Amino acid sequence: MAAIVEPAEKPAAIVPFLDPEFIARLRAALPASCLLTDAEDTVTYESDGLFHLHEKPLAVALPEDELQVAAVLRACRDFQVPIVPRGAGTGLAGGALPHRHGILMSLTKMKALLEVDVAARQARVQPGHTNLAISQKVAAHGLFYAPDPSSQLASSIGGNVAENSGGVHCLKYGLTVHNVIGLRVVTSDGDVLELGGGSLDQPGYDVISILNGSEGLLGIVTEVRIRLLPTPPAIRVLLAFFPTTQDAGNAVGAIIGAGIIPAGLEMMDTKSMEASESFMPLGLRLDAGAGLLCELDGLPEEVEELTTWVSALMEQCNGFDIREADDEAQRARLWWARKGAYPALVKIANDVYICDSTVPRRSLGRVMAKIDVLSDQHRIPVAQMFHAGDGNIHPVLYYDSTQPGQSERAEELATDILKLVIAEGGTVSGEHGVGSEKLKGMCMQFDETELEAFQAVRRAFDPHGVLNPDKAIPTLHRCAEFGSMRIRFGQDPFAHLPRF
Ligand SMILES: Cc1cc2nc3c(=O)[nH]c(=O)nc-3n(C[C@H](O)[C@H](O)[C@H](O)COP(=O)(O)OP(=O)(O)OC[C@H]3O[C@@H](n4cnc5c(N)ncnc54)[C@H](O)[C@@H]3O)c2cc1C
Known part of the structure; x- marks a missing residue:
């Protein structure tokens, strides 16, 4: 049964709202204080760190435990309602952008540090726990959690897993994926997957690695077991x-x-x-x-x-x-x-856009110089700062969207930077993920077979297609819509598909 009902009274400005039966399922699944449906309450969740994209969620679920997460997911599956997971909302690629016809699930109430095993140098945390607070809480044991995105004061460990976040110390100590040894994940059927655990070697496929960086498309992370390291003397x-x-x-x-x-x-x-x-x-x-x-x-x-x-x-x-x-x-x-x-650029400039991507380390100097040339050509200034050790670049485009043509030129420049990155053997996403904003880049980087393989993985976890739809992995039709093509071999693999 479809949950989205378009009110018959308002054909000119159609405002979707949720089926009362679906709302009743949510109310049965969650305590009253854990469900927001009024526009003034849900407005906070309109955007993540990618400020220029915003959309209103039809409702926001704030579960307090895994059973509630599962019950909400089953309701979404039964009523075919899209659901977008959200941690702290610091993501810079629009991954937690609400779906126009869906609900948002914020994991911020599930923020406990469940266990610290000093002898094994491991901890179990709920997804809403902030990154920095983990290191602060285990510091007395001479331990720390290594992946440290610059947003670590606010960003959540669940969001870090979903984005496979990096940070200053990841050059030596690895990304999130290298420091997560266990996960509890709820699928769109409301089933719980318990992956990995206390021992370092596990039988079966390495599903934890697939979940890291999956951007909320495969399941909702409800618990993370992390590796802790000794604080260097x-x-x-x-x-x-x-x-x-x-x-x-x-x-x-x-x-x-x-x-x-x-x-x-x-x-x-x-x-x-x-x-x-x-x-x-x-x-x-x-x-x-x-x-x-x-x-x-x-x-x-x-x-x-x-x-x-x-x-x-x-x-x-x-x-x-x-x-x-x-x-x-x-x-x-x-x-x-x-x-x-x-943060300084955000304060100075009217608008900023950070174009996270990765290039082979040997190309760093050349890529920086070419980005400066592109910046002059498009007349949009670019400041460059990045994790140089692993080739993860962050050209920051700053512009004024109130001035005619500047937004368009900034967008063209961002696309040219991604083309340059691919041509240099790099990738269109570094550590910030694909989310809503790098879909076109994915169409440029991957061919039909590769994108279809990603979609097959997605379908294996979420056959109902309710988890964070329209994010991270573009459909071939979406690529055709962009008019994008894989530029690696200079041919358009989507030429036979209809253009919308
Ligand atoms: C100033 C600033 C600096 C930053 N620096 C860095 C940096 O150095 N390195 C870096 O990697 N990133 C950086 N980021 C980007 C961002 O902080 C990271 O991507 C971070 O991991 C997002 O965490 P979050 O809790 O805010 O997730 P959100 O933004 O809320 O969500 C991000 C994605 O994860 C999904 N998600 C969230 N929680 C869950 C869950 N429990 N289960 C399943 N899916 C979930 C969402 O659907 C979304 O797709 C920075 C951002 C800012 C604003």
Whole structure:
């Protein structure tokens, strides 16, 4: 039975609303305080971190436990109502954007730290727990949780799993997928999958890896078992400046090529440093073409030796004014140069768009230079800041959508950047996911067979198609609608499909 009813009275402006029978199922599944249906209550959930896309959910479910999650999912399956899971809503690709004809499920009430097993260095957490608070709670045991997206103060562990989030420390310690060893997931049939567990090796397919980065399309994560690591005894951060981005890119190559694996290696261009400096003066060298931050951790003697080595490599690549920070306050100050750049740009610019993607490390300098050329061609300024160690770039386009033509030029520039990234052997999504906004990029990157294989995985988990529809994996018809094609071989595999 279809739950979406279009009111007959209003043919001009059709406002969908939910079938009363479906609402009754939700009310039976959830305590009264856990279901929002009034527009003034649901407005908070209209957007995630991708502010320019917004849509009203028809209702918001805020379950308090797994049984409630399952009951809501079964109701959505029975009434064919789309359901969009949401963590903290910090996603930058529109993954938690509500569906016009669906409901949203916020996992924020399920936020307990269920267990810390110090001996096994593991913890079990509910999906709404924030990332940073995990490390804060286990710090007394000399442990930490390594994946640290810059949004870690707010973003949830469930959202981190759904996006396979990265962060500064992922170069050395791996992405979310490398630090999650168990999951509880509720499927669209309301069944619970218990995947992985306390032991490090598991029989069967590696379904945990498929769930990491699945963007809420395969199931709703209700519990995460994570790996904890011992806090390193010594940590030092170096900040060096370079005449050009190419020099800084060469330094990245030299450090990694020498066999050194820093805990973090982050780069920013002059525009990013200018933005940071305007927000919080740190004495950054604005006469430099780029700044490179390198965090080294380990035993004190090891860190001492690595500092000397990395400084020498930076100097060989024309690095200058190299600064070091040992204590936590000094390190936080240096990191602010990088972590503050994006919030600073959001404050300065009318509109910003962050074009997360990944390129092979060897192409970093060249890609940065080409992005600068594209930025001039489209007359849209771009600030560049990124996780240089793993080639994950974040060109930030800033513009003013109130000025004629600027939004269109920004969109064209973003598409050109993705084409450049694919041509360089990279991927259209780095760590922020595909969500609603990179669907066209997926059509450019993958061919018909590959996209169909992704859809088959999706159907295996959610044959009813109710979980986060129209996100992450485009249908072939959607690709035809975009008029996009895979550019890898310069041919349009969708030419035979109808254009809408
Ligand atoms: C200032 C800023 C800095 C950022 N820095 C980084 C960074 O360094 N690295 C990085 O990787 N990302 C970064 N991000 C992006 C974002 O924070 C991450 O993608 C984060 O993991 C999203 O978590 P969330 O809880 O906010 O999820 P949401 O935005 O609420 O949701 C994200 C996706 O996950 C799905 N989802 C959420 N919870 C569940 C669940 N329990 N089960 C199934 N699906 C679920 C949603 O449907 C959606 O598709 C940044 C964002 C901001 C605003």
